[in-house]
Amino acid sequence: MLGDVECSRKGCALPVVIDLPYAGEHLCRRHFQAFTEERVRRELHRQASGLKGGVLAVALSGGKDSGTMLSLLVRFLGRRRNVRIVALTVDEGIEGYRPATLEKAAALTSSLGIEHRIRSFHDELQTSTDEAARALPGIPPCSFCGVWRRNVLNRMAREVGAVRLAVGFNLDDLAQTVLMNLARGEPARLLQMAPHARTTEGLVPRIAPLAQIPEREVYLYARLTGIPFDHSECPHASRAMRNVFREVLWRLEEEVPGTRHALLRTREKLLEALEATQPASTLPRCAFCGEPSSKAVCRACSLRKDFMAEGSEVPP
Ligand code: SF4
Ligand SMILES: [Zn+2]
Ligand SMILES: [Zn+2]
Structure with missing residues (x-):
């Protein structure tokens, strides 16, 4: 049992709340929270090193990842006078899922005192994910829902004059995306995924401050710190191709701890070569x-x- 083991940090005898095999550590609540915050702070600094100030748009779904990201961004940057944080939520129109997450997103932004803008697929695209899923039963809904959400979020971020758009992808999400792009023989797509390595006119560069935090650690952090979030799963999620890659990665990570981090490093190493083959252009x-x-x-x-x-x- 984790609770019977002592924290692996020197001089700390507090009970363990989580085991981190990839780091060779098991941490108590205090050290786990500090370790998580430190990794997010470092990643934010690395990804947004050129950021001098301006509007930071934050994609907020009402789930654990974006809620944790927003809370930490407010904590790290909220007092800076030259930074304005605006939370952006997209309502895709998914019954039995989106209303509860919208409620949590609103609760979080009001407790943090952050401006919150919500836009629906219905207003923007005159349809919803549920409607499109009914009309196109042969197509997994995530394939259009994700593309539409990116499109709407980019427009919203541009409208608020954002210099960056922060998205709540965790380590698992990003490692899955790297693996999917490689497995499909589409390495060039590694350039398009967040965090963006370069800018393209009209596309607000996306950063992913939770890039180094595994999904279960984001969940634990959100629970331990009382961040309001909704944990229900989208009813369309079971049809996503990503699920296969999620399972493969779980298996790999169990056998070879550190696989997810290694996949992210692989992307970083490939980026330079990919950038040389695809010079930045004005789309x-x-x-x-x-x-x-x-x-x-x-x-x-x-x-x-x-x-x-x-x-x-x-x-x-
Ligand atoms: S799981 Fe798929 S359908 Fe559901 S919100 Fe996410 S992208 Fe959209
Ligand atoms: Zn400790
Ligand atoms: Zn278009």
Whole structure:
């Protein structure tokens, strides 16, 4: 039992709350919280080193990851006069899931005294994830929902004049994305995932301050510190291809602790070579929504077109 073991930090005899095999440590509550905060602070500094001030947009879903990220960003940057933090939430229109998370997101922003903007797929795209899932039963909903959310969040972040958009991806999320892109033979997509290594006009660069924190540690931190969050799972999540990669990674991490960190380091090492093959460019704008896109019609708009009546136009 963890509670019977003493903390591995020198001179500390407090009971252990978590075992961290990849770090060779088992920590008490106090040292675990401090270790988590230190890693987020370091990562924030690394990813946003050139940030002199301005608006920091924070994508807030109401779940544990974005809630923890927002609380820590407010703690680290909230007192800086030259930084304004704005929380952005997207309501995808998912019954039995989104209303509860919206409630938690609102509770957190009001307790932190942070400006909070909410925008729905319904307002922005005249549809919802539930509606699209019903119309396109053969397509996993995450494939369009995620693209649409990125699109709406980028627009919202641009509207508030954000210099960065912080997203709550944890270590597991990012390691899964690296593995998925490599397994699909699409290494160039490593350039597009957060944290962004370079800027593209019209795309607010995304940072991922929780990049070094495993998912279960984010959960424990949120529980121990009383951050309000909703833990229910999206009803469409079981159809996501990501689930396969999640399981493979769990297995790998169990057998070879540190695999997730190694995947992130692999991405970092590949970035330089990828940047050389794909010089930064100014992307043209999508003909329908005006967002930056490498094609005439962006992926969000072409996915939306898929389920609209045949031959209909996607309104701007
Ligand atoms: S799990 Fe998939 S469908 Fe549900 S909110 Fe996330 S991306 Fe959208
Ligand atoms: Zn301790
Ligand atoms: Zn578009």
